[in-house]
Amino acid sequence: MAWIRIGAPGELPPGTLIEIIQDGEPYAVCNIDGDVRVMAGVCPHQGGPLGQGALEGSLVTCPWHSWQFESSDGVCAFNEGLRIPTYPVRVEENAILVDLPGLA
8 A cells, every 4th residue: 555645634623624636636535523534536427526515424515516425435325326436544643644546
């Protein structure tokens, strides 16, 4: 695994959703009661920026057409057959680390 630092724990308080860009790809990063989660940042509906949407409990809502995805596993709230990628996260003292595909 290639763990990439994407920020510090203090930069992402509980209840926060942000967008990060890593090697030109957007990712949605959220903090659910201290559990940091990272998922693909593009909505499969029409390409909306998930990291710029809203966080409602553990659901990430796309700002364009309100499609919702469970942040823990990427499953669409209204269609369990639709899923977006999620990525392993580690939180260390001064770093949020994520294992993103194809990055070293």
